[in-house]
Amino acid sequence: MKNKKKQSAGKLFLKDFRQLRTKIFVWSALLWLTAVLIFFIIYRFFIWGKFADFMVSFLQNRFFLDYEAARSLYQHSFRNYGILICFLFIAAVFLLFLRIYLSWFSGYFMEIDRQLADMLEDKEEEKAGEISLSPELITIERKMNQLKYQMEKQKSDMLVTEKRKNDLIMYLAHDLKTPLASVIGYLNLLRDEGEISPQLREKYLSISLNKAERLEELINEFFEIARYNLADISLQCSRINLSRLLEQLVYEFGPMLVEKNLTVSLHAGDDILYTCDADKIQRVFDNLLRNAVLYSFRDTEIRIAAQVQEHVVIVTFTNRGETISEEKLGRLFEQFYRIDTARSTESGGCAGLGLAIARQIVELHGGTITAESEAETITFTVTLPAGD
Numbered sequence: 112m113k114n115k116k117k118q119s120a121g122k123l124f125l126k127d128f129r130q131l132r133t134k135i136f137v138w139s140a141l142l143w144l145t146a147v148l149i150f151f152i153i154y155r156f157f158i159w160g161k162f163a164d165f166m167v168s169f170l171q172n173r174f175f176l177d178y179e180a181a182r183s184l185y186q187h188s189f190r191n192y193g194i195l196i197c198f199l200f201i202a203a204v205f206l207l208f209l210r211i212y213l214s215w216f217s218g219y220f221m222e223i224d225r226q227l228a229d230m231l232e233d234k235e236e237e238k239a240g241e242i243s244l245s246p247e248l249i250t251i252e253r254k255m256n257q258l259k260y261q262m263e264k265q266k267s268d269m270l271v272t273e274k275r276k277n278d279l280i281m282y283l284a285h286d287l288k289t290p291l292a293s294v295i296g297y298l299n300l301l302r303d304e305g306e307i308s309p310q311l312r313e314k315y316l317s318i319s320l321n322k323a324e325r326l327e328e329l330i331n332e333f334f335e336i337a338r339y340n341l342a343d344i345s346l347q348c349s350r351i352n353l354s355r356l357l358e359q360l361v362y363e364f365g366p367m368l369v370e371k372n373l374t375v376s377l378h379a380g381d382d383i384l385y386t387c388d389a390d391k392i393q394r395v396f397d398n399l400l401r402n403a404v405l406y407s408f409r410d411t412e413i414r415i416a417a418q419v420q421e422h423v424v425i426v427t428f429t430n431r432g433e434t435i436s437e438e439k440l441g442r443l444f445e446q447f448y449r450i451d452t453a454r455s456t457e458s459g460g461c462a463g464l465g466l467a468i469a470r471q472i473v474e475l476h477g478g479t480i481t482a483e484s485e486a487e488t489i490t491f492t493v494t495l496p497a498g499d
Contacts (some may be wrong), residue, residue, distance in 0.1 A: 131247035135216070142212055146205045219248060223255075230259055272445075287329050290322035297322075346388040346475055353383040353392075353424065357415060360396055364404065372410045375400075379417035385424055385495065391472045395480075396426070398465035399491050403430040406489065419497055423478075426493045435484035443482050444470040 170181035226242045242259060244252040297315040301307065307315075361375045368375060385392075403413045411431040418425055435443070444466050473480045478495035 130249070131219075134247055138212055138215065142205075142208050145208060146201065149201060149204050219245065222248065223251060226255060230255075230262065287326065290325040290329075293322040294319050294326070346391065348386050348388050350384060350386045351389045351392075353385045353417060353426075354379045354381060356389070356393055357396065357417060357426075360393065360400060361415070364400055367401075367404050368413075371404065371407065373404060373407055373413060374411075375413045375415060377415045379415070380419070383417055383419060383424065385497070387476055387495070388472075392476070395469040395472050395493065396428075398469045399428045399493070402465060402491070403428050403432075403489070406430065406432040408432055408487075422497045424495045424497050426495075427490055429488065429490045431487055432489050434487050435482070435489060440482050440484055444480070 166185045167178065167181045170176055170184055171178065174181075176184065222244050226244065230242075242252055242255045244255075297319045301312065301315055357377055357379055361377055364375070400413070400415070407413060407430040414427075414429040416425075416427045416429075470480050473493055473495065476495055478493060480491065480493050483490045483492070
């Protein structure tokens with residue numbers, strides 16, 4: 112199998128760089144033919160041509176020698192070393208052509224190096240245009256443009272995520288001041304007012320407790336942000352009863368449901384057995400139910416359904432609330448994204464991490480999570496592979 116993959120990769124490489132191989136072959140052939148031609152011309156000119164007559168005549172006229180003396184000087188100076196002179200001249204010409212050839216060939220590497228340097232230096236003027244290389248390097252050009260696009264997208268995504276994170280930390284820090292100020296204010300009243308009635312004392316204590324609990328929620332959200340970036344989620348799987356887990360979840364949300372006069376209907380089989388990380392799957396369903404409670408209209412019903420269907424387990428959470436636009440639906444599972452950034456801090460869950468973490472957990476289990484919203488009905492669907 113590996114050999115077949117190597118052969119396939121080799122054929123693809125040869126196909127992609129056919130134009131470059133052709134040009135290298137043509138240049139190599141021209142260099143060789145030129146060297147042979149020069150050798151032939153020089154050999155003929157020195158050995159068989161009229162070069163000897165020319166040199167003898169030149170020596171006679173230049174140094175005033177007779178024919179025999181000029182011929183003898185030529186014989187000792189040129190004729191006896193003719194082959195060596197030809198070889199040295201041909202070698203010099205060959206090295207000159209080789210240098211030109213290598214300079215041309217290294218030009219491709221200089222092109223690639225220049226474009227890579229621009230990418231690494233992150234030049235602003237280079238961002239708008241695509242990388243352009245010689246036609247022979249069209250395959251490398253495509254891959255470099257793809258790499259450049261991916262790098263720019265990753266950087267853009269990182270900047271957006273970092274900005275959201277920083278904004279949310281700022282919001283959370285600001286939100287901490289309000290409940291903290293209330294707690295301090297009411298505790299000061301309890302300390303300073305000596306003749307306070309039991310009813311008023313109970314009221315002040317109740318408000319202080321509520322605000323302190325809100326402080327705890329906000330601090331937990333700070334830790335959630337840190338954990339999301341610093342820790343990788345790993346799974347510890349066991350076989351659980353999914354139906355019982357959902358029943359327990361609905362029971363635990365009782366107090367939250369009373370605040371908005373909501374009801375929950377659970378439609379699941381008696382025993383849906385599933386192998387998963389129970390704590391993390393519970394966290395997924397907890398986030399989805401919490402999200403449904405926060406965004407449901409008052410006096411409405413939240414419907415939870417679970418069923419096994421064609422080797423998958425499908426769990427849906429449906430609630431009545433304001434219709435979510437397509438643009439926002441596409442971003443619901445982004446980390447630090449919130450549908451309503453201006454909503455009251457009393458609603459909680461403002462860190463915008465719940466759905467992003469839910470998606471990560473579901474995908475680690477090999478499943479998918481999707482969201483739909485139409486006619487004031489919002490549905491989240493979790494699809495998990497049923498396994499054995």
